Amino acid sequence: MANVVEMKNITKVFPGVVANNNVNFALEKGEIHVLLGENGAGKTTLMNQLYGLYEPTSGEIYINGKLTKIKDPNVAISMGIGMVHQHFMLVEPFTVAENIVLGSEPSRSGGLKLDMDKAIKDVEEISAKYGLKVDPNVKVQDISVGMQQRVEILKALYRGADILILDEPTAVLTPQEIDELGKILRNLTGQGKSIILITHKLKEVMAMSDRVTVIRRGEKIETLKNENTNTDELAEIMVGRKVNLVVEKDDKVAGDVVMSVKDLQAVDNRGIPALKGVSFDVRAGEIFAVAGVDGNGQSELVEVITGLRKSTGGSITLLGKDITNRPTSDVIDAGVSHIPEDRHKRGLVLQHSLAENSVLGSHKKAPFSKSGVLDYPKIHEFCLGLIDEFDVRTPNEKVAAKSLSGGNQQKLIVARELSRNPELLIASQPTRGVDVGAIEFIHKRLVAERDKNKAVLLVSLELDEVMALADRIAVVYDGQIVGVVNGKDATEKELGIMMAGGSQKKQ
């Protein structure tokens, strides 16, 4: 088979990081080639160079056998390369058809007037041809994320893409939508398209790929054929050592209710209802997980509980005490710890030292301060203890938090939050963007809290994580809990249906 893309000895250096180091990569015509690697391995960077968003520091790119300098995406598009980014780049108030033709609009009156009828006809044609069903006339803001992804793919195809790059396309999809995407991609390769699929999820690799190239810390490790490998092997190659993919957890009977949420309502930043009457209890000694596709009210739920967002109705009780709409400091004092979903935005003051960060939220309490004066020797000593116990890799406690890697920053946050010995631990996307080693560690710590008879509220978009950790799983859809199932009995299929809004099982 002919290589439609060949990337030779690609090196890309950013200030302070070598994102790609001498990477070789080849895409054959008509194949689905998965690019596998942990977060931060350099997958997106590699593909951004193919799409002309970055120029390689060194190395060569051949398209259809010809050495090509791709200095910007226009060149890439003219070479038949299309890319669907991790974060969609759609204009929300525009219709599907408008979005698809944007930038290469059919026009009338000598280029002055957009020919909307032709645009709609074009979109219908192309959507029929590739089996990607969309309604050209609805606004993008009114369609589901899965549908938006189709629009992105169609947009690339409309511009004549033969080589399609999809960056983590499954991150925002339910399991059923993922299956469907798999079928769509097969259909596309059947019509002669070649596809590069970026992911860090092992199961998808096995389900969707012809070949897989594993990248670790910016370097290409291996390219394997699908039929010659398995998830365990891929995990080991991806991480660089044997990993334990299952979380060990004993059975346990949950205790009393620690937090009770009743009919909670809230609006999002745009003022649109995000929580539409959410009720659940979290008990001592259980991990209660909230699963769902991103953007169904999870962030707002956590923010309301932790006092970062005002609720517009309903109540939250912690150990019998009403904490609804209390300031965050009161919620912390009531015994709630919080691992935030965005560690850079919420979790750390990046310019401050690890020591100062290690007391964020307890800086006003003994022994860290006395009558308003901080006891820095104590704070440093305390931070060193956390660094030691939680294996935070850092030269010392005085460096700025921004100098740590993502996994180590996350460990520091986990350390800080657990050090308060909370009654309720809220872990929101606790392992997002951290390496597998840190994931294992954080998972163990969450289970340890549960085993200490503390309540744990886990909010995660990773279904695998939810299923591995949770004693009970609530699925949210459109600001409501669609159902609660026992972690042990939950199947991916059942959760997937609920994540798409179907209430197969209610209790």
Next chain:
Amino acid sequence: MKKKINYLLENVKYPLLAIALAFLIGSIFVILTDNSPIVAYSALLDGSLGNIPKFGETLLKTTPLIMTGLAVAFAFRSGLFNIGGEGQYLVGAISTVTAAWVLQDLPGFILIPIILLAGAFGGAIWGGVPGFLKAKLGVHEVIVSIMLNYIALFLTNFLVRVTLNPSTLQGTEQKAYSVMIPEHARLLKFNEFMPVFGYSSLHVGILIAIACAVGIWFLLFKTTIGYEIRSVGHNPYASEYGGISISKNIILSMMISGGLAGLGGAMTIAGLTFKVDQSSGLPGYGFTGIAVALVGKNHPLGVLASALLFGIMSNGSRKMQFEGIPKEVVGIIQGIIIIFIAGEAMLKFMTTRKKKEEKGEVA
């Protein structure tokens, strides 16, 4: 200890370089006016540091700059740009005169602290208004504090002309300044207890200003208040998450900032002028304070050094003028220093980036 010295060097390296470069470029302008840079700069130094009375006058000019510089630096630490130092300084001054008039029967040792506090309080209110509007309504502090500068100017002029005018309060003819504060409300002058200061009007305000710098350093870096203010300045979202109230800290920080500028105005009244003059324009200390804070890298102790630098240039420029060199040269040098320091971030960014890229290539 060695680490501390390295850290200090790392931080003063660029400002010192900027200052040296600015004087170098300034000398071109001196040469353009057919003068010798050596004559010019030795006049500058001699005029400001040549003997103890001259040095005293330099410190006198430095005093209000320390206060307004601290004000800007402090607000900046919480992520706010207090451009209202002018107004806060003026309100501090007028509050001091008012308090001294109303409470003139009190003995000096009570009256002096009270009138200084009145000035700080007036400034704090004037700074607190933009803080409050920012915290509660999201109105940008720069706009509000600029407007308040002019309101303060006209309010001061009104009070001086009408309410606090000697003609109103003491039955004299109409004057272009307010009533004087009583003798016993005035700050001690250095030459009263250290005759070597000769003709210099330096007063103990300089000591209060230095104490303020040290106090602000302590507040910022050793207390929970400073911790919260710096956190809000660097990352309001994380602060909120850590249970720190953003609005409370914005208001508090602007009040402390305004209080510092107000105290600056108060000390000028209590130590030097003893009255407020009617004026057609803003006094300028608040604006120079922005430059002082910038050159001092928003560090209280850096502000001390940079205020002294500005004090030296301001006092020495007179002597330069006597030598026939236009005092605008000093303005040019000041401008260049500010541009260089403001450009420092860029310079630093470029050099570290280059280093890292070089390392990256090797790896």
